[in-house]
Amino acid sequence: xxxxxxxxxxxxxxxxxxxxxxxxxxxxxxxxxxxxxxxxxxxxxxxxxxxxxxxxxxxxxxxxxxxxxxxxxxxxxxxxxxxxxxxxxxxxxxxxxxxxxxxxxxxxxxxxxxxxxxxxxxxxxxxxxxxxxxxxxxxxxxxxxxxxxxxxxxxxxxxxxxxxxxxxxxxxxxxxxxxxxxxxxxxxxxxxxxxxxxxxxxxxxxxxxxxxxxxxxxxxxxxxxxxxxxxxxxxxxxxxxxxxxxxxxxxxxxxxxxxxxxxxxxxxxxxxxxxxxxxxxxxxxxxxxxxxxxxxxxxxxxxxxxxxxxxxxxxxxxxxxxxxxxxxxxxxxxxxxxxxxxxxxxxxxxxxxxxxxxxxxxxxxxxxxxxxxxxxxxxxxxxxxxxxxxxxxxxxxxxxxxxxxxxxxxxxxxxxxxxxxxxxxxxxxxxxxxxxxxxxxxxxxxxxxxxxxxx
Amino acid sequence: xxxxxxxxxxxxxxxxxxxxxxxxxxxxxxxxxxxxxxxxxxxxxxxxxxxxxxxxxxxxxxxxxxxxxxxxxxxxxxxxxxxxxxxxxxxxxxxxxxxxxxxxxxxxxxxxxxxxxxxxxxxxxxxxxxxxxxxxxxxxxxxxxxxxxxxxxxxxxxxxxxxxxxxxxxxxxxxxxxxxxxxxxxxxxxxxxxxxxxxxxxxxxxxxxxxxxxxxxxxxxxxxxxxxxxxxxxxxxxxxxxxxxxxxxxxxxxxxxxxxxxxxxxxxxxxxxxxxxxxxxxxxxxxxxxxxxxxxxxxxxxxxxxxxxxxxxxxxxxxxxxxxxxxxxxxxxxxxxxxxxxxxxxxxxxxxxxxxxxxxxxxxxxxxxxxxxxxxxxxxxxxxxxxxxxxxxxxxxxxxxxxxxxxxxxxxxxxxxxxxxxxxxxxxxxxxxxxxxxxxxxxxxxxxxxxxxxx
Numbered sequence: 056x057x058x059x060x061x062x063x064x065x066x067x068x069x070x071x072x073x074x075x076x077x078x079x080x081x082x083x084x085x086x087x088x089x090x091x092x093x094x095x096x097x098x099x100x101x102x103x104x105x106x107x108x109x110x111x112x113x114x115x116x117x118x119x120x121x122x123x124x125x126x127x128x129x130x131x132x133x134x135x136x137x138x139x140x141x142x143x144x145x146x147x148x149x150x151x152x153x154x155x156x157x158x159x160x161x162x163x164x165x166x167x168x169x170x171x172x173x174x175x176x177x178x179x180x181x182x183x184x185x186x187x188x189x190x191x192x193x194x195x196x197x198x199x200x201x202x203x204x205x206x207x208x209x210x211x212x213x214x215x216x217x218x219x220x221x222x223x224x225x226x227x228x229x230x231x232x233x234x235x236x237x238x239x240x241x242x243x244x245x246x247x248x249x250x251x252x253x254x255x256x257x258x259x260x261x262x263x264x265x266x267x268x269x270x271x272x273x274x275x276x277x278x279x280x281x282x283x284x285x286x287x288x289x290x291x292x293x294x295x296x297x298x299x300x301x302x303x304x305x306x307x308x309x310x311x312x313x314x315x316x317x318x319x320x321x322x323x324x325x326x327x328x329x330x331x332x333x334x335x336x337x338x339x340x341x342x343x344x345x346x347x348x349x350x351x352x353x354x355x356x357x358x359x360x361x362x363x364x365x366x367x368x369x370x371x372x373x374x375x376x377x378x379x380x381x382x383x384x385x386x387x388x389x390x391x392x393x394x395x396x397x398x399x400x401x402x403x404x405x406x407x408x409x410x411x412x413x414x415x416x417x418x419x420x421x422x423x424x425x426x427x428x429x430x431x432x433x434x435x436x437x438x439x440x441x442x443x444x445x446x447x448x449x450x451x452x453x454x455x456x457x458x459x460x461x462x463x464x465x466x467x468x469x470x471x472x473x474x475x476x477x478x479x480x481x482x483x484x485x486x487x488x489x490x491x492x493x494x495x496x497x498x499x500x501x502x503x504x505x506x507x508x509x510x
Numbered sequence: 511x512x513x514x515x516x517x518x519x520x521x522x523x524x525x526x527x528x529x530x531x532x533x534x535x536x537x538x539x540x541x542x543x544x545x546x547x548x549x550x551x552x553x554x555x556x557x558x559x560x561x562x563x564x565x566x567x568x569x570x571x572x573x574x575x576x577x578x579x580x581x582x583x584x585x586x587x588x589x590x591x592x593x594x595x596x597x598x599x600x601x602x603x604x605x606x607x608x609x610x611x612x613x614x615x616x617x618x619x620x621x622x623x624x625x626x627x628x629x630x631x632x633x634x635x636x637x638x639x640x641x642x643x644x645x646x647x648x649x650x651x652x653x654x655x656x657x658x659x660x661x662x663x664x665x666x667x668x669x670x671x672x673x674x675x676x677x678x679x680x681x682x683x684x685x686x687x688x689x690x691x692x693x694x695x696x697x698x699x700x701x702x703x704x705x706x707x708x709x710x711x712x713x714x715x716x717x718x719x720x721x722x723x724x725x726x727x728x729x730x731x732x733x734x735x736x737x738x739x740x741x742x743x744x745x746x747x748x749x750x751x752x753x754x755x756x757x758x759x760x761x762x763x764x765x766x767x768x769x770x771x772x773x774x775x776x777x778x779x780x781x782x783x784x785x786x787x788x789x790x791x792x793x794x795x796x797x798x799x800x801x802x803x804x805x806x807x808x809x810x811x812x813x814x815x816x817x818x819x820x821x822x823x824x825x826x827x828x829x830x831x832x833x834x835x836x837x838x839x840x841x842x843x844x845x846x847x848x849x850x851x852x853x854x855x856x857x858x859x860x861x862x863x864x865x866x867x868x869x870x871x872x873x874x875x876x877x878x879x880x881x882x883x884x885x886x887x888x889x890x891x892x893x894x895x896x897x898x899x900x901x902x903x904x905x906x907x908x909x910x911x912x913x914x915x916x917x918x919x920x921x922x923x924x925x926x927x928x929x930x931x932x933x934x935x936x937x938x939x940x941x942x943x944x945x946x947x948x949x950x951x952x953x954x955x956x957x958x959x960x961x962x963x964x965x
Contacts, residue, residue, distance in 0.1 A: 085713055087733045212698050220736075221695055222677055239694070240676055243667050258540055276761070278542050279754040281675075281736065298753050299734040302760065306731070309764045310852055313771075317848035317938065318841050326853040327863065331870055335877040338845050345841055346882060349834035350889065356830040363818060363826055371818055374829055375811040378946050379804035381836060386773050386800055386939050390793045393772035397765055398781045408782065415786055422790040427801060434805065483772065483938055484841050491833050 058091065065092055069100065078107045086112055090119035102131045114143030122155045123328065129160070138167045147192040147300065150179040154189070187271045188264035190304065191285045191294030194218045197225045198251050200234065205247030211239070220282050220297055226255050231291040233284055235259055261286050264293060271296055272304045273402065312400060316393070316482035318345065345488050352492040359499035362506075372441045373502050376449045377495065383427065384456040384494045385487035391416050391464030392486050396478045399468060406473040412465050420461035424454040448501050455501075456494040463489055513546065520547055524555065533562045541567055545574035557586045569598030577610045578783065584615070593622045602647035602755065605634040609644070642726045643719035645759065646740045646749030649673045652680045653706050655689065660702030666694070675737050675752055681710050686746040688739055690714055716741050719748060726751055727759045728857065767855060771848070771937035773800065800943050807947040814954035817961075827896045828957050831904045832950065838882065839911040839949045840942035846871050846919030847941050851933045854923060861928040867920050875916035879909040903956050910956075911949040918944055 068077040165173045182188025224237045235255035261284045285294040311321040318341035363370040398404035428450040435446035468478035523532040620628045637643025679692045690710035716739045740749040766776040773796035818825040853859035883905040890901035923933035
């Protein structure tokens, strides 16, 4: 990695105490790389290097640092320095940072902020967590109906440096209701005397402040937007969400799905920053529930204990197939449920498609079931001492297990979605546990009837 | 959904044959919604409605349709209409479309295209699949060193309507080597007489045409970019990738990871569009490999068959715990591997962190192991007829299984990454199979030595 080389050079300058040179070197870097470099330093050096940064980039570097380090740095800086950083940050970055801080620290910080900024930040912090209101920014350019292109251009030139994006401009009426959007390129091309609303696109796609960030991300992705306006319940414009923040939301939501699908409670922290106790706590509930469920599966074996005791090693033969049957069933179910969960997340399938999906999965299951059962039959018949009857029992159980696994795996996520539960919960771990019980029931039922064992 | 209402209205107009009104209604919709509406119609009506669309939006609607329908529509349109659409599309959308078509059709289409467009498309189609070259666009604005701000503004006004993004402008030298970027806002604010290179930011983050799209997505995400320049091996600018395309790449890569982690070969088609045979084929290899591996796990049971035959139902008690042990082990391993795989994908952990990760997982494992073993011990002791010794054997096996599952689950993805394999392959299915074998070995070894059975 190039980063190692950069770090070595900066470390050398830092070690030698060449502050001016270090400052010069830092200005050659991207803010993200500077933040990454700061992560590798201890607290004292972080403070020193941070103070070397030119004022205009220190706030941005701060926005890219991780939360722990930001909090420590805030504590080390004096109130003036701290407030200057908050003031320089885009509002969405500032809110993002402040919401992670203890309430007491936030109060102290805001006490020193200028009143308008303070009111604004407080207002943002009141929106529900993970809502559009929390991730939006107010650094956009707006015009009221009646503004001319000439006035608009003057305004853009005057305010553009403070705005996150100037690609799209927003047109409001007197009550701040969003009427439409205008692309900067349209303004650039129009005559100075024209009124802004003549250029306006009225088919505006927007979200509400209280909408979940997942809905915001889905909408931006669906319509390929670079930014989306956020309106309140009276359709008044209050902010915009830009696509670079959406990219983070998408990764966050994906991580949540991965975690839920692996039987964990979702967490917002990165792995290495999460404490052992917290990691254990997030994993415990599902492990316990699934362990207890699997105990009942074990009860099936106890119920059929006559099979185990039956003659000529048939019991051992049957039992030794349990891992293979359980694993194959679990894998088949996981394949189906993963595809359906993913399809639901991307809006490619919906619970209404249950018929088509089930029909598709059943055909896939029959195909896979036939091939795998034959492989399995031949393996037992050719390579073990067991009879063809044992091979037949196991292979038939295998076929039935695969069909049931595919059916359960594909329909449970759809059912969850239909009753407004998260489909991601119906993933591999639960499917596996259910399919395990089904496969053992099938295996032992077939075995008892084939070999005329017990009741 | 609102979409249902829109569809009903449009269907009514279509049914009544009111073409002019239908055209009017369509112009009120977003291109994405029009494409979605077209998906619900049969071929004949699609052609009819598509021809009603105003020329300036039909190409964009076309870009949002799915591949099957685009291909059918292309076949139904005459060559002139078809070429006009290709000509109107942004180059990245056109390439995206053409690369899915049969080679013969592409040839026919390009034969009618104007020569410069044809050369360009051919050049794009030569880049490797899933590379930056394939997803880039050439609709950006570039200036050569020496251009003044006044000249630049004139050029922007002249060419902006054809460009995908004008937020960032690119500065090249005479050999087209990328020297830096200028934000549109800087140009707007500068005096007409200044030269463009004075405003230029030289710390440009770029990718190469042959870089994998995953690297492009990671870079855009890391640096929060709205677009990234793509250069050839001599650092000459050849295109840009915009963040809206990156959002699609990210979802594509996530879907691939989900599929690999559920023991499937990744597929680029959506679920409902994939044939049964193809679905089965993508699921077959891993199912077979894992089934055969699980056969060896079954062999462990056969090897310890003395335990099964041992006195006083101890055999049944031990066997009935197998599902619980296998499932809990598999779930524990899946939890650890999922977090590590996800951390690797997001660049939050790297193989160098193996020590910290293993130490963390072992502590989590001990915590979870102690609690779950105790629950398990009490359950067997209190609620079953089995002796405390059986309860002890099973609980000890449970503890060891959890520790081993966490250790294997967390380290295998890191090992895969270290040898440049995809960590996503080391997910739940493989971990489960390995942990199954380990847990049965532990269970039977402890049981034989506790109860002094067999050799």
